[in-house]
Structures are given as C-alpha cells and as structure tokens.
Amino acid sequence: MKLRLKIGVSNLIASILFLVLLLSILMFFIPIASAQGKFLDVGRKVIELETLRSKERLSAEIYHVNNTAYLELANIGNVKSFADVLYLRSINNTIKIKELKLQLEPGERTIIETPELTYVSNYSKVSILTNYGNVFYVIDPQQTGGTSLLTEFNNTSPDNSLVPPYTISSLVNDVDTLPINLWEGDIANTKLWYRNSVNEMLVFVSKDNLEYYVTWYFPANTSYWDNLTMSENSFSIKERIYEGANLGKNQKHWYVYLIELPNSENVEDITANITVAYYVKAKTAADYVIHEIYLGLITENSLECISITNTSPLNDYNLPVQNKELQTIYVTKVLRIKIGGWRSDTRTGIENYFVKMEFPLKTTTKYLAIIIYNEFHTNSITSVNRRVLFAVAVQVNEITVGY
C-alpha cells in the first residue's frame, strides 16, 4: 500500500507538471498555429485564383446588324470564365461601363446586344474585365491617339490582350492595312487575333486546336524563298494544317488583307502592281492542296459583310458576301497553284502581277483586298499530324487609283 502510494504520488506530480507545461506551450502555440493555418489557407486560395486567372482565355468579336452592335464573347480557355464588365473609354476620355455578369463555360459563346459599340471609332479603349482580374482588350490601346499614358504594372497581363483587327502602319503612302482571317463554316472561329507585341506577329488560333495556326508577318518573312527580299510594303502568311486535330479531311481557309485606299470616291479603275511569292508543300502522298490568290475591291465600309460569309471565293467575280449587291466586290484571280493527289510535292515560285480592275460606272471603293485561299483535301486514313504548309509573301509595289 505504501509502495503504491509512493508511486502514485510521483505520477501525480509528474502529471501536474506535464499539464502545466502543456498548457503553457498550448497557450503560446495555439494562436500562432491558428494564424499560420489561416495564412496557408489564404495562400492556397490565392494560388488557385492566380492559376485560374492564367488559364482564362476569351475571344471577342463585334458584329453590326441594322446599325446595332453585338458583342460575341467566346470562352476559348479551359476554365470557367466570368465576364464582369465591359469597359469603354471614349476618345474624349469619358468612361462608360456596361455590366456583363456573364458566366461562360469552356467552349461556350454568347452574343450580347451592345449599343455602346455601335460607333466603335468613338472609343480609344474597349476592354472586357473578368472576375479573375484579367483585362482583355477589344480595341488595341496602342492605337490610342492623343494624350495617353502607358502603364507599367506588375499585376497587368499584357499577354492576354486580344486585338481584333489590328491595324499596322501605312503600307503605301497614306494607305492603311487591315488583315482579316476567314474560316469556312463557323466563321466566328476565325476572329481571334493574338498579337505578339515583340515582333508584331499576328497569330490565328483555332478554338478547336491550339496547335493549328496562321501567322502574319509585317513586313514579309521571305525565309522560304532563296535570295528574295521584300520591302516594308509587304506582308506574308504562313499556315500549317494539322489534319490530326479533328479539323477534317477537307478544309478551306481564306484570309483577306485589306488596304484602305486614301481617296476612294468616284473611282473608275484601280491598278495594282504586286509581287507574289508562293510556297506550297504537301507532306504526304494522299494530299491534294490548292492555293489561290485573288484581288478584290470592296466598295463599302462595312467590313462585316465580308467576315460573315461561309463560302469560299472559288468563282471569279462572285466572291460571296451577305450583302446582296455582288457588284460591291470585284475579284480578279491572279494566281492558282494546285498540287495533285497521291504524291508528296512542293511548289514554289515568284510572280509579278500588274492587275487592272475597272468599274463599269464610277463608284466609291474603300479597300483593296488581297485574298489568299488555301484548300486541303486528303484521302489518307492514317493520322499524320502536320500535313500541309502554305506560305505566301506579297509586296505591294504600287497602287494607282484612276478617276
């Protein structure tokens, strides 16, 4: 009994001492552990937020129908997107905010009536802001005239800027240029211009496959042709077609490069002197490719009419537009290259064209269009990833407007 009591008392002392020590330690560490846990929780949420933010991708397009503007938004990223507001800054530096509050699942697209965008030229900056803090530019801030301020801020994401369409510096005298990508079928897919500000490269990204791309170069990239140099008044397009990307065995893609004519009223004829270098390479023996170049004149300012067609410009004088007056576009075929089926081949060459386009009546034309049409067919049953390479470089030597 005595022994037990002795042991028991020693344990009691040890227990009390242990409890006292434990309580002291807990009183010190509990608030620290709580604060640390809270900090780690916040850190985790911030990392999640920034990850989602970096993956968010939107494309925007403005349509005009009966003098009303519609903004089409498409989520081309792989995360859910929340378009919060449309931010518009006018050229007079007044702000307009339109609340969008749109939730877009990956691949989802939506169209919103936006009367604010009816006269886009009234704005120097139009952006879409998302809940993740991304700023997607609908109008390029670099085009802003007058006094403006360049921002340099570590929280901004200039890589996310979308710039459709992007105007480059003048090509011939006061002539402005405007490249447009067109895609057969769902034409809205073509309206994503991704600008690389470093070398002013325009990259077309399909919504179906990010590997598929078309690249615009200003001035032309002439690396596909030996001993060829082109002046500043030039551009080139490189397109790779990937059949393995579920884009189909028959693809028709066309691209338009628009040159705004400086004085376009009462025009009788227009003469274009251009140099065209072409390079078409069919990779496998089961391919059939067609590469064509056309010149066209567009008499209306509404460029949307050319961007909503889903038919290729195969027929001369019949470049289809949704504007029913077909005479508004005058097309002259200047180049046609075919690579026949069942053999692998490369066609390349440089041609100079002197094309005179006459109007039966004096008319008002606004743009000279250089239309590049690429067609790809394959009978291959095996899946080969990269199938065809098209490259074309065009130098505008002279444009003469006759009155």
Added chain:
Amino acid sequence: MIYNTNLKPNFFTKALSNVIAALILISIVLATYIIASHKIHYLAELRAASIVEAYDIRAKRISTLFTVVDIFTNESETHLLIYNYGLREFKIAKVIVDNNASNFIVKYASSGNTVDVVKKGLYDVVVFAVPNSRIIIITDNGDLYEIKVENRS
C-alpha cells in the same frame, strides 16, 4: 537510571510521509508557477501576438489583388481604373504622385458613387494631379504599389 541514548526527537526520527512530501512539492511548483505565470503569460502573449500579427499582415498582403485597367489624364486629374479581384476589400490610404501626396477620391465605376472601401469590382481612383513619372498607391495595410507612367503625348 537508564536512558536510551539512541532515542532522538520524533521530528528527526521519522521522515515526512510521501503524501506530505508530494503535497509540499506540488505546492512549491504551483506557487512558483502562479508567481511566474503573469510574466510568462505576458512574454508568451507578446511573442505569440507578434507572430500572429506577422501572419495576418502577410495574409492580407497576398490576398490584396487588383489589376490596373486603364490610366489617363483629364486636364488636371488623373483617372486610375483598378479592378479588385482579390480575396479582401481594402482601402486606399494615400496616393503619391511623383513625390508628393495628392488628394484623391475613389468612385465605384458602375455607379459613379464615391466610396471609401474598394470591394470586388471596377473602381475609378480620381487623383487631383498629373504624374510625370509615377503614381504610388498605399493601401490600408501599408502596402505600396508603384505605377510607372510614361507620357505618350
């Protein structure tokens, strides 16, 4: 008369019982703890509070996230459009233009109402000065955001 010379006083002949010894020891420990607890608690709380505060400050800092949407000048004003997408609302304590503190108001961009707190959404910080080189925003938790500006006029 015979005396038992081995007989000692009772106090020294028998040790304290274990129970009493334990009680004495416990009493000493508790007494010491009670006496020292005030100081221990004070030091512990001071130390813990400073660590907790440091974590809180860092948590606030990393959860304050905003994007500069636009910046432009209108006569003698500078409009700085910011979008708060962070995990917390915050206040702008001070705006420094170049090297001088400037007056400013914060407006909720959608309504144009002047507000004190920047919650989630787009806000227009109207600064009554025009910068030549930079604008510095100091938030309520003491964080400093520097925006370098380049006049492109």
